[in-house]
Amino acid sequence: MSFYELLKKYEPAELQNYLNNSSSQIEKIIPKLTLTELEFLTLLSPKATPFLELMAQNAYLLSLHHFGRNILLYTPLYLADYCVNQCVYCGFNTTNQRKRRQLTLEEVRAEAAAISQTGLKHLLILTGESRKHSSVDYIRDCVKILKEYFTSISIEIYPLETDEYAKLIESGVDGLTIYQEVYHQPTYLELHPAGPKRDYRYRLETPERAAQAGIRTINIGALLGLADWRTEAFYTGLHAQYLLNKFPEIELSLSFPRMRPHSGGYEPTSPVSDQALVQIMLAMRLFLPRAGITISTRESATFRNHLLKLGVTKMSAGSSTVVGGHIDDNSENTGQFEIADQRSVAEIQAAIIKQGYKPIFKDWHPLEDFS
Amino acid sequence: MEDQLIIGGTKLNSRLFLGTGKFASYEQIPAAVAASGAQVVTVALRRVDFETPGENMLEYLPEGTVIMPNTSGARNAAEAVRIARIARESGCGNWIKIEVISDQKYLLPDNQETIEATKILAAEGFIVLPYMCPDLMAAKRMVEAGAAAIMPLGAPIGTNRGLKTEELIKILIAEIELPVIVDAGIGRPSEAATAIELGAAAVLVNTAVATADQPVLMAEAFGEAVRAGRKAFLAGLGGTQTFASASSPLTGFLRSE
Numbered sequence: 001m002s003f004y005e006l007l008k009k010y011e012p013a014e015l016q017n018y019l020n021n022s023s024s025q026i027e028k029i030i031p032k033l034t035l036t037e038l039e040f041l042t043l044l045s046p047k048a049t050p051f052l053e054l055m056a057q058n059a060y061l062l063s064l065h066h067f068g069r070n071i072l073l074y075t076p077l078y079l080a081d082y083c084v085n086q087c088v089y090c091g092f093n094t095t096n097q098r099k100r101r102q103l104t105l106e107e108v109r110a111e112a113a114a115i116s117q118t119g120l121k122h123l124l125i126l127t128g129e130s131r132k133h134s135s136v137d138y139i140r141d142c143v144k145i146l147k148e149y150f151t152s153i154s155i156e157i158y159p160l161e162t163d164e165y166a167k168l169i170e171s172g173v174d175g176l177t178i179y180q181e182v183y184h185q186p187t188y189l190e191l192h193p194a195g196p197k198r199d200y201r202y203r204l205e206t207p208e209r210a211a212q213a214g215i216r217t218i219n220i221g222a223l224l225g226l227a228d229w230r231t232e233a234f235y236t237g238l239h240a241q242y243l244l245n246k247f248p249e250i251e252l253s254l255s256f257p258r259m260r261p262h263s264g265g266y267e268p269t270s271p272v273s274d275q276a277l278v279q280i281m282l283a284m285r286l287f288l289p290r291a292g293i294t295i296s297t298r299e300s301a302t303f304r305n306h307l308l309k310l311g312v313t314k315m316s317a318g319s320s321t322v323v324g325g326h327i328d329d330n331s332e333n334t335g336q337f338e339i340a341d342q343r344s345v346a347e348i349q350a351a352i353i354k355q356g357y358k359p360i361f362k363d364w365h366p367l368e369d370f371s
Numbered sequence: 372m373e374d375q376l377i378i379g380g381t382k383l384n385s386r387l388f389l390g391t392g393k394f395a396s397y398e399q400i401p402a403a404v405a406a407s408g409a410q411v412v413t414v415a416l417r418r419v420d421f422e423t424p425g426e427n428m429l430e431y432l433p434e435g436t437v438i439m440p441n442t443s444g445a446r447n448a449a450e451a452v453r454i455a456r457i458a459r460e461s462g463c464g465n466w467i468k469i470e471v472i473s474d475q476k477y478l479l480p481d482n483q484e485t486i487e488a489t490k491i492l493a494a495e496g497f498i499v500l501p502y503m504c505p506d507l508m509a510a511k512r513m514v515e516a517g518a519a520a521i522m523p524l525g526a527p528i529g530t531n532r533g534l535k536t537e538e539l540i541k542i543l544i545a546e547i548e549l550p551v552i553v554d555a556g557i558g559r560p561s562e563a564a565t566a567i568e569l570g571a572a573a574v575l576v577n578t579a580v581a582t583a584d585q586p587v588l589m590a591e592a593f594g595e596a597v598r599a600g601r602k603a604f605l606a607g608l609g610g611t612q613t614f615a616s617a618s619s620p621l622t623g624f625l626r627s628e
Contacts, residue, residue, distance in 0.1 A: 064582045066529040068393020119423060216446075248474040249446040290478060290529075356395050362420040364444065367453045 043283035059285040063311040074122035083128030085195035089266040112149040114326040118345035129158035147172040152364040159206040165213035175217035183235035211247040225259030225268030233280040253292025260337040285311035297341040318345040379498030390577025407594035415443035441468040448487035482509035493517025505539035526556025544570040560596030567600030
């Protein structure tokens with residue numbers, strides 16, 4: 001069964017009904033070793049909120065045992081912000097009048113050198129969706145340069161075909177980040193009025209194409225704030241489990257990005273509180289004990305410090321969402337969204353150590369000589 | 372009589388092997404090694420940062436430590452072989468713990484791929500220690516493939532659930548002539564002692580030490596438990612009786628003749 005068909009089994013109205021009326025006992029679900037899909041849903045329900053501390057204690061131990069006192073650090077690198085899509089919530093929206101930029105290969109090298117000065121070895125490269133500006137060949141040329149500076153390179157770009165993923169993997173890419181943004185299809189279509197991204201199912205099946213091409217790690221998520229968070233979190237967990245079952249060799253991780261202010265000014269229709277984000281994270285950890293959890297600089301320094309023990313395995317550091325943000329003063333340029341945690345890599349490193357954790361800079365060693 | 376464990380021609384003084392992942396700082400590793408007396412230490416090549424001073428875990432290992440790189444991250448035999456070669460070329464020696472995980476849901480090792488990798492790497496002169504699901508036929512094939520020891524799991528990695536596979540491990544100990552090293556799942560020193568009492572040649576522990584409130588003290592406890600377990604094994608455990616002596620023995624008639 002495709003994931004699209006699987007999703008259809010869980011109609012939003014039925015989920016809402018279950019969320020509000022389930023008679024399952026939360027305290028019996030929390031300590032279980034394996035959770036059913038409906039038990040996971042129950043942990044996302046309003047009924048589970050009073051049990052957050054109990055969930056946290058269990059999530060802490062599971063994370064400690066499976067991942068230890070380690071937090072992997074990475075940073076994003078924006079290659080270009082040209083985009084043909086019209087995502088109403090995004091600063092890169094094509095109708096958004098702004099100065100656009102694409103890094104030259106020389107600038108990519110300069111950015112890489114600046115970032116690697118901080119000690120980071122894991123990089124996530126991003127582009128908007130523009131095959132004209134950011135072609136697969138351009139991205140591959142960038143990756144070849146970046147391999148000289150980093151041991152792991154992930155991509156957060158527009159969805160590709162399987163053979164295109166294979167091409168990038170061959171050049172040294174080992175990870176894919178792709179957010180469905182919204183799993184609820186009617187809302188998805190509303191928020192993506194035009195452009196190739198409007199194809200819901202093509203985006204939904206993107207992780208599978210990358211997995212077929214042999215990608216090593218996949219990070220998925222929903223952009224929180226665009227639709228009801230309980231059902232969106234449920235669909236995200238289902239998607240993760242589906243991928244784990246179909247491609248058990250993939251190292252899978254999840255992100256829970258909350259909408260941040262951006263140029264364009266779209267206001268989230270379903271804001272997600274700190275408490276809600278914590279509930280999502282804990283429910284996910286109990287449902288998928290060995291999946292990674294990524295928290296980006298969208299969240300504030302204080303909040304990230306508190307989240308550390310609840311199951312986080314990976315954090316971004318020293319981030320800029322501006323193209324060229326590491327090499328020049330871009331005061332006139334705006335990023336994709338505003339960064340909340342503005343600390344330097346060294347400051348984040350110190351904060352992690354202070355909490356009794358070890359920041360990890362290298363967690364992959366390239367198997368091929370890509371030079 | 373000298374009681375020494377010999378693997379790949381190296382005489383080892385400790386039957387406790389330590390893992391290095393999951394610690395809160397690299398400084399804890401040499402302290403845990405010293406407190407436990409462990410001599411063999413496994414490191415994931417993927418984590419070794421050869422370039423950054425202070426971030427290279429190998430710099431923290433005390434002199435005399437036998438480094439056993441592992442192939443964490445390998446999804447098949449070919450990747451395990453590549454990781455092993457990189458480890459050797461990077462100066463990590465010729466020991467290799469093969470870890471092939473094609474299942475990220477439970478992190479269970481893939482015996483089939485592990486046998487393949489063992490065959491290739493043993494032929495290349497590596498001292499190969501394959502991490503495996505305790506299966507007798509797979510273990511025999513690893514022996515044939517040239518393994519130096521075999522490393523069955525006690526329970527799924529990171530679970531601290533103890534010797535859940537005890538019955539299968541007993542069979543491996545009875546049938547396999549190579550050292551059997553219980554790797555993964557051991558959550559407390561008493562379980563390590565049990566494994567050694569059963570006749571396991573050694574145990575490998577990481578999570579239970581690295582995630583304890585006081586890792587160094589826990590490392591010391593594991594060192595003592597393994598030494599006690601070995602003494603008990605050598606002394607020969609007294610049998611236990613399942614039932615009280617029967618008042619009407621079934622074979623009493625044999626004496627009346």
